[in-house]
Amino acid sequence: MSEKIxxxxxxxxxxxxxxxxxxxxxxxxxxxxxxxGARLWDADGREYxxxxxxxxxxxxGHANPVVVQAIAEQAGxxxxxxxxxxxxxxxxxxxxxxxxVPPGLERAFLCNSGTEAVEAALKFARLSTGRTKLIAxxxxxxxxxxxxxxxxxxxxxxxxxxxxxxxxxxxxYNRLARVEQAVDDETAAVILEVVQGEGGVIPGDGQxxxxxxxxxxxxxxxxxxxxxxxxxxxxxxxxxxxxxxxxPDLLCLAKGMAGGxxxxxxLIGARAGKLPSKAHGSTLGGNPLACAAARxxxxxxxxxxxxxxxxxxxxxxxxxxxxxxxxxxxxxRGLGLxxxxxMKENASPYLAAxxxxxxxxxxxxxxxxxxxxxxxxxxxxxDSVLAQVAAVLEA
Ligand SMILES: Cc1ncc(COP(=O)(O)O)c(C=O)c1O
Numbered sequence: 001m002s003e004k005i006x007x008x009x010x011x012x013x014x015x016x017x018x019x020x021x022x023x024x025x026x027x028x029x030x031x032x033x034x035x036x037g038a039r040l041w042d043a044d045g046r047e048y049x050x051x052x053x054x055x056x057x058x059x060x061g062h063a064n065p066v067v068v069q070a071i072a073e074q075a076g077x078x079x080x081x082x083x084x085x086x087x088x089x090x091x092x093x094x095x096x097x098x099x100x101v102p103p104g105l106e107r108a109f110l111c112n113s114g115t116e117a118v119e120a121a122l123k124f125a126r127l128s129t130g131r132t133k134l135i136a137x138x139x140x141x142x143x144x145x146x147x148x149x150x151x152x153x154x155x156x157x158x159x160x161x162x163x164x165x166x167x168x169x170x171x172x173y174n175r176l177a178r179v180e181q182a183v184d185d186e187t188a189a190v191i192l193e194v195v196q197g198e199g200g201v202i203p204g205d206g207q208x209x210x211x212x213x214x215x216x217x218x219x220x221x222x223x224x225x226x227x228x229x230x231x232x233x234x235x236x237x238x239x240x241x242x243x244x245x246x247x248p249d250l251l252c253l254a255k256g257m258a259g260g261x262x263x264x265x266x267l268i269g270a271r272a273g274k275l276p277s278k279a280h281g282s283t284l285g286g287n288p289l290a291c292a293a294a295r296x297x298x299x300x301x302x303x304x305x306x307x308x309x310x311x312x313x314x315x316x317x318x319x320x321x322x323x324x325x326x327x328x329x330x331x332x333r334g335l336g337l338x339x340x341x342x343m344k345e346n347a348s349p350y351l352a353a354x355x356x357x358x359x360x361x362x363x364x365x366x367x368x369x370x371x372x373x374x375x376x377x378x379x380x381x382x383d384s385v386l387a388q389v390a391a392v393l394e395a
Pocket of ligand 1: 113118
């Protein structure tokens with residue numbers, strides 16, 4: 001089905017963005033102007049199955065009616081209320097969030113994006129331990145602001161902005177011995193993803209993650225888990241930590257948290273202590289509009305069993321991709337609806353060919369095709385995605 005709606009034309013949209021946007025993004029030649037569930041439409045009315053979810057944001061689906069209604073109601077009531085005042089939506093969100101987070105997390109700092117959540121967690125770790133060293137993983141991605149960038153592995157992202165924040169050391173992911181060597185009595189925290197997303201969709205080993213947590217406890221360092229991409233059902237559990245009984249001291253969240261509105265959070269455990277007043281803050285963090293959207297998103301996620309559905313659809317997608325017998329494919333891996341197909345060559349031409357066939361997916365590094373559909377994607381839609389991937393690889 002295709003539907004045309006009134007807007008400026010495709011060429012006008014592209015011309016304006018090409019002329020006035022920062023130029024920081026390598027654009028794909030697509031103008032997305034409308035979405036519903038796991039479907040997107042471009043300005044010419046062409047329909048796509050979305051396996052991008054705006055880089056893993058649209059967990060509850062595009063234009064989710066429950067979230068739309070909550071945003072509309074709150075926008076007409078009170079959109080902004082700084083942290084120095086109390087607010088009903090913020091209070092309720094905090095209480096509702098605490099009900100579903102991994103054990104041991106007691107408080108939350110609310111912000112507006114993933115990089116802000118990581119930035120705050122790194123500051124909190126230094127503040128509460130009085131130590132400065134920070135350990136991050138090779139291939140990890142944590143954001144683009146100076147602190148988060150200092151924890152991010154890829155040289156292309158880091159090098160133009162050096163010198164970065166001092167005190168960071170990188171260790172290979174999934175290798176305990178190297179973390180054991182790195183963590184000492186100067187270490188404030190180790191920061192890790194449960195599944196490395198941007199780094200190529202690399203699931204963390206459960207024993208490794210638990211051993212790192214134990215090591216941090218022994219040596220007086222904190223464990224920061226970055227679930228900006230894996231949080232809110234994406235991997236088949238509400239939080240990916242829960243696959244491995246992992247209890248982080250600081251948990252970073254963002255992306256899917258508020259159904260598409262900008263929002264992030266750091267959840268703070270007992271070992272991170274109580275933070276001193278005025279040590280950190282954000283004008284828009286925890287604004288009632290985002291809080292109302294996050295409450296509706298969380299409610300929908302629980303009522304519609306999205307984590308469970310992500311587990312089921314993810315298993316279908318993973319098995320289906322693995323069953324495609326192509327000499328072009330090196331490996332298929334993932335957890336829940338976070339799935340990567342590593343090619344033996346650059347993935348971009350395959351992503352372009354998939355888009356031609358009405359399926360949008362994204363890359364993770366040069367060679368990995370990454371599939372992050374909304375968690376509401378149907379079994380039939382997953383079958384269509386699989387058929388198109390098979391057709392592209394055959395062609
Ligand atoms: C694991 C992880 N951490 C942090 C970030 C940064 O989030 P944001 O783009 O919202 O700043 C991302 C973004 O992709 C991410 O995947």
